[in-house]
Amino acid sequence: MAGISSPSIPVTDRTRLKRLPKRGVFDRAAVYDILDEGFVCHVGFVVDGQPFVVPTGYARVGDEIYLHGSAASRMVRSLAAGLDVCVTVTLVDGLVLARSAFHHSMNYRSVMILGRARLVTDPAEKTEALRAFTNHIVPDRWDGLRPVTSQELLGTSVLALPIEEASAKVRSGPPVDDEEDVTWPVWAGVIPLSLEPSAPVADDHVGPDVPSIDVRQAVNRRRRAG
């Protein structure tokens, strides 16, 4: 909905990294790759001065991300009221083991989006958002499903948050030990971590004629960088 977006996201006082600025990423394509690979975001909002951080699914469409939930939920009510929100997506890529406790770290890619959401009320856009949620979980899943009903559309609240004030933070590569420590006799390096699927578990109603799901392909297609 934002029309043509610039390839880089403007840095603001709120998204500029005060520390370790080399970890900051404001390239729109890099931010979107992280958003497209994650399954869960953490939504931060404030009620009576108390911040809440709620994990939930999401999907990116163009320069917005969609969130959804029950109209009765605290999160949906807060966001629909136009409260300031922060949505963060974090991918954990590895444990960084150094020779001193101080230099232990994690490899990760995270995106933080600040702004205010709008409540999506148009049924066509709501349907598009539901399609995006579904295909974000498994690509092309939507087309094989029982079509969505108007009652389901009414029962789901959809929110759209523009990706205007946003930044990514990335840490990658080996540990950075102090020079005098590199001969310390302990293993140091990276243990890569990734969210991996295991064998799918069909529910009790899947008939013998229903084709199984190709999990590896579904998950790998999410990862542009392999």
Next chain:
Amino acid sequence: MAGISSPSIPVTDRTRLKRLPKRGVFDRAAVYDILDEGFVCHVGFVVDGQPFVVPTGYARVGDEIYLHGSAASRMVRSLAAGLDVCVTVTLVDGLVLARSAFHHSMNYRSVMILGRARLVTDPAEKTEALRAFTNHIVPDRWDGLRPVTSQELLGTSVLALPIEEASAKVRSGPPVDDEEDVTWPVWAGVIPLSLEPSAPVADDHVGPDVPSIDVRQAVNRRRRAG
């Protein structure tokens, strides 16, 4: 520090689940199992009315979780000032694929802790916290490392958040389709997901006499439930 804690965490208006109360867990042991399995938490705090959600490492010791960072970071400054905070840890366990878009879901376990942190200033407690961070990443890692220096202790800010107002949310099991949908000809069930390690990547300084790291054992020891 909290002495003897009760086996259940009191439910408050802020942690009671308004929706799907069957997903709520207030058993202290279950909450701690989730905290002990995660690597990254999402810390929510408010600056000038804007919520921020920042991913960071953590470790639980008794009835508190420790966080750390540079004294200059926005997160540490905000938490050290005694602001209200929300710390959320989420473990993604699977994709729940139903026969309708509406009933797609995720299996997950999450913990939300509300409260105010205290800045840890005692060097002995700070050292204990650093040990906890390190051994939370890889069990028993601390003892083999180059000992921490007093400058490193000074350069690290440690915060402790009591686990007093907290709750867990858990979704597990197969999709719950509408009864009239169970014959719809599409695969439905769960694709289990877990954060898995792959082969460790030693850095350039690991000598031939340094024993390698047993990744599988290190990661599996974190998971009480297999």
